[in-house]
Amino acid sequence: MNWTIEQVTSFAPDEGTVKRGKSTAKLNKWQVLHQNDRAIWGECKGSGSKPYQTGVDLNGPAFKCSCPVRKPPCKHVIALMLLRVSSENAFTNEVPATWMNEWLVKRDERKVKPQVVAEPEEDAEAKAEAKKAAFLKRVEEMKTGLVEFEIWLKDLIRQGIASIEKESYTFWEDAAARLVDAKAKSASNFIKEIPLLINLTPDWYETVLARLSDLYIITQAIQNIEKLPEPLQYDVLTVAGYTIKKADLLEQDGIKDEWQILGSKKSAGIDPNLEYRKVWLKGTETNRYALLLDYSFQGQGYTEHYAVGTYFQGEMVYFPSNYPQRARVKHRIPETGYLTEFDGDSNFKSFLKSYSLAIASNPWLMDVPCMINEVVPIMREEKLFLLDKNNDLIPVQNTDLTGWKLLALSGGTPVSIFGEWTGNELIPLSAWLNERFVVIN
Numbered sequence: 001m002n003w004t005i006e007q008v009t010s011f012a013p014d015e016g017t018v019k020r021g022k023s024t025a026k027l028n029k030w031q032v033l034h035q036n037d038r039a040i041w042g043e044c045k046g047s048g049s050k051p052y053q054t055g056v057d058l059n060g061p062a063f064k065c066s067c068p069v070r071k072p073p074c075k076h077v078i079a080l081m082l083l084r085v086s087s088e089n090a091f092t093n094e095v096p097a098t099w100m101n102e103w104l105v106k107r108d109e110r111k112v113k114p115q116v117v118a119e120p121e122e123d124a125e126a127k128a129e130a131k132k133a134a135f136l137k138r139v140e141e142m143k144t145g146l147v148e149f150e151i152w153l154k155d156l157i158r159q160g161i162a163s164i165e166k167e168s169y170t171f172w173e174d175a176a177a178r179l180v181d182a183k184a185k186s187a188s189n190f191i192k193e194i195p196l197l198i199n200l201t202p203d204w205y206e207t208v209l210a211r212l213s214d215l216y217i218i219t220q221a222i223q224n225i226e227k228l229p230e231p232l233q234y235d236v237l238t239v240a241g242y243t244i245k246k247a248d249l250l251e252q253d254g255i256k257d258e259w260q261i262l263g264s265k266k267s268a269g270i271d272p273n274l275e276y277r278k279v280w281l282k283g284t285e286t287n288r289y290a291l292l293l294d295y296s297f298q299g300q301g302y303t304e305h306y307a308v309g310t311y312f313q314g315e316m317v318y319f320p321s322n323y324p325q326r327a328r329v330k331h332r333i334p335e336t337g338y339l340t341e342f343d344g345d346s347n348f349k350s351f352l353k354s355y356s357l358a359i360a361s362n363p364w365l366m367d368v369p370c371m372i373n374e375v376v377p378i379m380r381e382e383k384l385f386l387l388d389k390n391n392d393l394i395p396v397q398n399t400d401l402t403g404w405k406l407l408a409l410s411g412g413t414p415v416s417i418f419g420e421w422t423g424n425e426l427i428p429l430s431a432w433l434n435e436r437f438v439v440i441n
Helices: 003-008 016-024 075-086 098-111 123-157 161-166 169-181 183-197 204-223 230-240 245-252 348-361 404-409
Strands: 030-035 037-043 053-058 062-065 255-268 275-282 289-297 310-318 327-338 368-380 381-387 391-393 416-423 424-434 438-440
Touching: 003 075, 003 098, 003 438, 016 075, 030 075, 037 075, 037 098, 053 075, 053 098, 062 075, 062 098, 075 416, 123 161, 123 169, 123 204, 123 230, 161 204, 183 204, 183 230, 204 230, 245 327, 255 368, 255 416, 255 424, 275 368, 275 416, 289 327, 348 368, 368 391, 368 404, 381 404, 404 424
Parallel strands: none
Antiparallel strands: 030 037, 037 053, 053 062, 255 275, 255 310, 275 289, 310 327, 368 381, 368 416, 381 391, 416 424, 424 438
């Protein structure tokens, strides 16, 4: 286990767990600390008579704790991993305790793939026809529902953008509800953002007009969906709200590769009870990026965990798109390794060539992965930039102390950065320094 403190804390479901985990990462609070080639485990003093039994399967990773917290990983798991980072000599090599061994055995049993019984050909054909019919029905429902919304949208534009400044939240909520009724729930988020944008900046009119224009393009694209290439049809339908079921997606053949974990980011959604996580991967052989998007409702955490700076062997299935990016893991070999190099673009102009091709293929892409070698973080007029080898400046989103982290890491010397390019600025997620990844976001 060669994780850094940043990698360990990135597993925590929230900042509160990180804080409590750090306060629990004290040797005098642990009665037992053991390890072997596969796992680490320990027993932590609790409020009761029995200590909490805490374990980490490094092949995953996966977490176990006997404490009552149901928001994994808990503070005890975070503390155990932090102790392994800071006090490796405190862990003795042992055969797993009974409780730990039983858990590892159960995990191994679940990894055994059940034999898949092939469906009769006629059943498979009937199933495929049923799926196609359901898809066409959904498209027709969206078309019908968006006709009414288009009328509302045109009326709004005729009145002028300046007229919307006085509208209440209820006005926009009602409009968003129209899109939900039209089976275009994702597109309704464009509407929900508008009241938050009004008067946010001096040029808010332009931003709001851009959002409304996006909505109009969506309505027109869906009305003429048959004229688009099939992969682009899925891009339009996806941005409107069509989703492919996980089971249907995983029926397809995937791409087998060694998948590098380059960055991870948790964000709050418009729904206050919903958080989502992005994990960016890159295939070593295929050189293809993959985006894993998972959701956590009411802070329940995530079932799969990915340590930035590591890699795993696995099979990835991409969602249909004219520029495939989002994907799901179909199969993952639990053993992981640590990345030993950073293979990014040599300068910002080189990256922009790739970015332009991506946007030309799918104009609905919100974020595109960006890897740049040897850039220097600098501050100019209280704004953060990265300076590349060609002396071109890259604007950086400077939130949550990002700027100070980068400046401290760099110390005025070049570092390599991975992040998301929004079209206007870079959101740094990790940095490559001294032959290791450092989590930034």
